[in-house]
Amino acid sequence: MSSTAAFLASFASILIGAAIGMVLRRSLPADLLEGGSKEAIRLGAGFLSTLAALVIGLMIASAKNTYDNQNSNIRQLGTNAVLVDQMLTKYGAEAKAARTLLREIIPSATARIRQENISGKGGGSAFVISETAERFYSAVEDLKPANAEQTSLKSRIIQITTDMGRTRLLVFTQADDAIPLPFFIVLVFWLVVIFASFSLFAEPNPIVVASTLLFALSVSSALFLIVDLSHPFQGLMQISNRHLHMVLPTIE
Numbered sequence: 001m002s003s004t005a006a007f008l009a010s011f012a013s014i015l016i017g018a019a020i021g022m023v024l025r026r027s028l029p030a031d032l033l034e035g036g037s038k039e040a041i042r043l044g045a046g047f048l049s050t051l052a053a054l055v056i057g058l059m060i061a062s063a064k065n066t067y068d069n070q071n072s073n074i075r076q077l078g079t080n081a082v083l084v085d086q087m088l089t090k091y092g093a094e095a096k097a098a099r100t101l102l103r104e105i106i107p108s109a110t111a112r113i114r115q116e117n118i119s120g121k122g123g124g125s126a127f128v129i130s131e132t133a134e135r136f137y138s139a140v141e142d143l144k145p146a147n148a149e150q151t152s153l154k155s156r157i158i159q160i161t162t163d164m165g166r167t168r169l170l171v172f173t174q175a176d177d178a179i180p181l182p183f184f185i186v187l188v189f190w191l192v193v194i195f196a197s198f199s200l201f202a203e204p205n206p207i208v209v210a211s212t213l214l215f216a217l218s219v220s221s222a223l224f225l226i227v228d229l230s231h232p233f234q235g236l237m238q239i240s241n242r243h244l245h246m247v248l249p250t251i252e
Contacts, residue, residue: 001181003228003235010188011220017192018212021199038201045197052190056222059179059187063229066174070232071239073171074113080164081106084157091143091153098139104132113171117233127172137161179230184223191219 085102088095108130140161145151195216202208228235 001179001184001227003224003231006184006227007220007224010191010223011216013188014191014195014216014219015212017194017196018199018216020192021196022204024196025200025202025204041197041200045194048190049194052187052194055187055190056219056226059226060222060229063179063226067229067232067237067239070171070174073167073174074239076167077109077164077171080160080167084160084164087153087157087160091150091157094143095139098136098143101132101136101139105130105136108132109168114233116172117231127169133165179227184227187223 081102085099088099088102112130140154140157143150143154143157145154195212199208199212228237232239
C-alpha cells in the first residue's frame with residue numbers, strides 16, 4: 001500500500017464516518033441522544049481516541065525506526081565500499097580486477113535494492129547473491145599476498161567485504177512492509193467510529209464542517225507519514241542514492 005493510497009483511503013473513510021454521525025443525528029429521536037446515552041458514547045469515544053492516539057504514536061516511532069535503520073545500512077554500505085577500494089588500491093596492481101568489479105557492484109546493487117523495496121519482495125523471497133558479487137569475492141580470495149603488509153590488507157579486505165554482505169542482507173530482510181494492512185484497517189475503523197461520535201452530537205454548521213475537514217486532514221496526514229516512512233526507498237521521503245552513487249573514484 002502506497003502512502004498516497006493510505007492518505008486518500010483514511011481521509012475518505014473518516015469523512016464517511018463523520019457523515020454517518022450527521023445522518024444518525026437527524027434520524028434518531030432527540031431523547032435517545034441525551035442523558036446516559038450521550039455520556040456513554042462520549043466516554044467510549046474518549047477511550048477509543050486515547051487508544052488511537054497511542055497506536056498512531058507507536059506506529060510513527062516504528063516507521064521512523066525502519067527508515068533510520070535502512071538509511072544507516074545504505075550509508076554503511078557506501079562507507080565500506082570506499083574503505084575496501086582504498087585498501088585494494090594500497091594492496092597494489094594485483095587488486096585492479098577486484099576494484100573494477102567493485103565499481104560494477106555498486107550501481108547494480110543500488111538498482112536491485114530499490115527494486116526489491118518497491119516491488120515488496122524484500123522479505124518475501126530468498127536472497128540470491130548476484131554474479132558480479134560472486135566474482136568480486138572470488139577476486140578478493142584469489143589475491144596472493146607477497147609480503148606481510150599485503151597479508152594484513154587481504155585479511156582486512158575480507159573482513160570488510162563480509163560486513164558489506166551482512167549489511168546487504170539487513171537491507172534485504174528489512175524491506176518488508178513495516179505496517180501490516182489489517183492493522184491499518186483496524187486503526188482506520190477506530191477513526192471512523194471516533195469521528196462519527198463527534199458529529200453525532202454537533203449541530204452541522206460551517207464551523208463544525210470546516211473543523212471536521214481539518215481534523216480529518218491532520219489525522220490522514222499522520223497515516224500518510226507512517227506509510228511513507230515505512231517505505232524508505234519510495235515516496236516523498238525516500239532515502240537518497242547519493243550514499244552509493246559516485247562514492248568511488250575512477251581507476252587510473
